[in-house]
Amino acid sequence: MKEFLDTAVLEPLETVATRIVHFLPNLVASFIILAVGWPLAWAMGRGVERGLRMLGVDRLADRIGLNALLTRGGLKPDPSHLVGRALHWALLALTAVGALGALNLAPINQLAAQFLGYIPHLITALVILIAGIFLSNFVARATLITAVNANFKPATTAAGLARWGILLVAFAMALEQLGIARNIVVVGFGITFGGVVLALALAFGLGATNLAKDYLERQFGKHEGRTKDDLTHL
Amino acid sequence: MPNMTPVHLDAGTEAKIQEIGHAEILVGIPSFNNADTIGHVVRAVAGGLAKYFPNTRAVLVNSDGGSTDGTPEIVARASVDLGAMLISERQHLLYRIITPYHGIPGKGSAFRTIFEVARRLNVKACAVVDSDLRSITPEWVELLILPTLNEGYDYVAPYYLRHKYDGTITNSIVYPLTRALYGMQIRQPIGGDFGFSGKLAAHYADKHVWESDVARFGIDVWMTTEAVANGARVCQSFLGAKIHNPKDPAADLSAMLTQVVGAIFASMEAHENMWPSIRGSNPVPLFGFQYEVGVEPVNVNVERMITSFRQGLTDLRPIWEVMLAAETLQALLSAEHLPAQSFHIPDEVWAKTVYDCAAAFHHSVLNREHLIKAMTPLYLGRTASFVVETQGLTTKESEDRIEKLGRVFEQVKPYLAERWGAVKEVRQ
Numbered sequence: 001m002k003e004f005l006d007t008a009v010l011e012p013l014e015t016v017a018t019r020i021v022h023f024l025p026n027l028v029a030s031f032i033i034l035a036v037g038w039p040l041a042w043a044m045g046r047g048v049e050r051g052l053r054m055l056g057v058d059r060l061a062d063r064i065g066l067n068a069l070l071t072r073g074g075l076k077p078d079p080s081h082l083v084g085r086a087l088h089w090a091l092l093a094l095t096a097v098g099a100l101g102a103l104n105l106a107p108i109n110q111l112a113a114q115f116l117g118y119i120p121h122l123i124t125a126l127v128i129l130i131a132g133i134f135l136s137n138f139v140a141r142a143t144l145i146t147a148v149n150a151n152f153k154p155a156t157t158a159a160g161l162a163r164w165g166i167l168l169v170a171f172a173m174a175l176e177q178l179g180i181a182r183n184i185v186v187v188g189f190g191i192t193f194g195g196v197v198l199a200l201a202l203a204f205g206l207g208a209t210n211l212a213k214d215y216l217e218r219q220f221g222k223h224e225g226r227t228k229d230d231l232t233h234l
Numbered sequence: 235m236p237n238m239t240p241v242h243l244d245a246g247t248e249a250k251i252q253e254i255g256h257a258e259i260l261v262g263i264p265s266f267n268n269a270d271t272i273g274h275v276v277r278a279v280a281g282g283l284a285k286y287f288p289n290t291r292a293v294l295v296n297s298d299g300g301s302t303d304g305t306p307e308i309v310a311r312a313s314v315d316l317g318a319m320l321i322s323e324r325q326h327l328l329y330r331i332i333t334p335y336h337g338i339p340g341k342g343s344a345f346r347t348i349f350e351v352a353r354r355l356n357v358k359a360c361a362v363v364d365s366d367l368r369s370i371t372p373e374w375v376e377l378l379i380l381p382t383l384n385e386g387y388d389y390v391a392p393y394y395l396r397h398k399y400d401g402t403i404t405n406s407i408v409y410p411l412t413r414a415l416y417g418m419q420i421r422q423p424i425g426g427d428f429g430f431s432g433k434l435a436a437h438y439a440d441k442h443v444w445e446s447d448v449a450r451f452g453i454d455v456w457m458t459t460e461a462v463a464n465g466a467r468v469c470q471s472f473l474g475a476k477i478h479n480p481k482d483p484a485a486d487l488s489a490m491l492t493q494v495v496g497a498i499f500a501s502m503e504a505h506e507n508m509w510p511s512i513r514g515s516n517p518v519p520l521f522g523f524q525y526e527v528g529v530e531p532v533n534v535n536v537e538r539m540i541t542s543f544r545q546g547l548t549d550l551r552p553i554w555e556v557m558l559a560a561e562t563l564q565a566l567l568s569a570e571h572l573p574a575q576s577f578h579i580p581d582e583v584w585a586k587t588v589y590d591c592a593a594a595f596h597h598s599v600l601n602r603e604h605l606i607k608a609m610t611p612l613y614l615g616r617t618a619s620f621v622v623e624t625q626g627l628t629t630k631e632s633e634d635r636i637e638k639l640g641r642v643f644e645q646v647k648p649y650l651a652e653r654w655g656a657v658k659e660v661r662q
Contacts, residue, residue, distance in 0.1 A: 142604060143600070147549075149486075151541065156549050232402070232532070
């Protein structure tokens with residue numbers, strides 16, 4: 001009976017206890033990395049932001065037109081803040097990888113290695129998304145202004161469609177870069193885009209007959225019935 | 235800044251310049267598919283040169299943008315019956331240079347070629363006239379050339395009699411703004427028909443602006459502000475009525491506005507050391523015999539303009555919030571629900587609106603093209619307000635209203651200086 005207890009119960013318990021004792025320092029190290037890394041990332045981000053502000057980077061960015069570029073892209077023209085936040089998140093990601101690595105567990109080590117190998121894809125996807133946001137804001141604003149100047153009533157809808165169309169493309173490209181369900185992304189995008197085009201065609205053909213007629217008349221110079229306007233602006 | 239890319243002239247033009255060698259007067263006519271009207275313009279110019287400058291070597295330059303309706307052929311063929319004009323003899327032949335221009339398609343690029351030919355021929359006085367004019371007479375040539383040739387003026391701006399609703403960008407933005415900025419009451423800064431010295435033509439040709447809006451509709455206001463800002467002696471000549479073919483109906487208003495207003499705002503940046511210190515304005519000498527003339531009626535659709543303004547208030551408000559000061563936008567909002575017959579945007583609000591836009595352009599709070607295009611409903615609102623206010627008024631009374639607007643722009647100018655200098659916090 002004693003032999004049975006030793007083999008069946010105590011030995012596994014001893015093994016587990018030994019593993020826990022061996023693992024405990026790793027866990028503590030992991031917590032320490034997290035406990036130090038997290039506030040450090042926050043402090044570094046804030047510190048760099050403040051430092052850049054004190055160095056007058058915002059004024060420099062304004063002078064060289066970087067702020068204007070950010071504004072045109074629909075982002076807050078605050079480069080110090082943007083750099084600070086980017087640093088904060090980058091350090092946080094490294095802290096997380098470090099903390100996981102400190103656990104020294106084979107699957108997690110493998111995961112951490114995969115994550116590190118994944119970083120270039122992540123950065124590319126991020127760049128695609130940021131560029132997409134810039135472009136969508138720019139195109140949406142241009143569409144809105146053009147539509148309002150053309151007295152097109154659903155101007156905001158047109159601008160919204162332009163914005164979300166571009167964001168959708170950017171999002172699909174970013175997901176493809178990340179390798180997430182490539183086929184689903186392509187098929188999903190195709191269905192969504194095709195659906196939007198079909199919906200627009202139906203809306204224009206059925207719901208905006210007068211608009212289409214008016215447009216075609218303007219193109220072919222038939223202005224009968226319209227109030228004449230000879231105003232010359234120049 | 236000197237121009238980096240030399241003006242390209244084709245071999246035929248170069249040969250013609252070699253043949254002519256030197257001239258005293260040059261008259262330039264930019265064109266693009268103006269077969270209907272350019273014959274009359276060429277005859278008026280030829281008649282004017284023969285009548286008023288019979289002993290002077292003169293050149294007519296047609297700078298064409300690739301017309302497909304036979305415009306250059308008409309220029310080559312057009313001849314004036316000097317006998318009917320009681321001109322017995324012309325001492326010198328009128329040379330003609332018919333040349334295509336290169337660069338961005340537009341009036342400015344056409345002018346650039348004309349400036350270059352003027353420089354190569356070392357002319358003393360130049361004039362440019364539009365090719366779509368129906369009311370040009372030989373006297374225009376005298377009035378545009380003589381102040382430069384005999385009186386020592388560097389720049390001659392036109393002074394026309396126009397219908398009160400003809401040239402509304404000029405009346406509501408260009409005239410009051412240039413008057414307040416540069417302190418000179420040049421009534422038609424973008425008239426399109428100007429006289430200037432050969433020296434000024436060479437100065438224009440040397441400027442590196444031909445990739446910007448100046449290459450298009452911005453050329454007229456650029457020429458005027460460049461002359462004024464460089465201390466040129468400026469005068470005006472009374473040319474009577476300006477009747478011209480309507481602009482291409484397909485021409486987009488917001489594109490025109492972008493080119494003209496963009497050129498003014500860009501000039502403000504180029505001369506920002508000069509204009510802030512100028513207060514008030516002075517009349518500019520006016521030559522020519524002034525007379526009353528009937529002008530063609532202009533139909534205006536006020537409702538459509540007000541609708542555009544209201545849609546702008548609804549849809550473009552987030553953009554206007556970035557461009558305009560909060561008080562200015564608030565003042566514009568108070569016009570939103572006014573009925574058409576009492577629709578009104580006060581002069582001071584309009585002046586501040588234009589100044590806010592200039593400062594926003596300067597600080598690049600938005601993409602600059604978007605910014606000026608977003609001004610279109612604002613401009614239409616102000617035009618509607620002017621039309622409502624001046625309905626039933628004579629041309630003279632309407633002109634007084636435009637002068638009053640010019641004075642308001644001058645009074646509010648310190649506001650511009652304040653906004654121009656301040657870096658605006660962009661609201662997201």
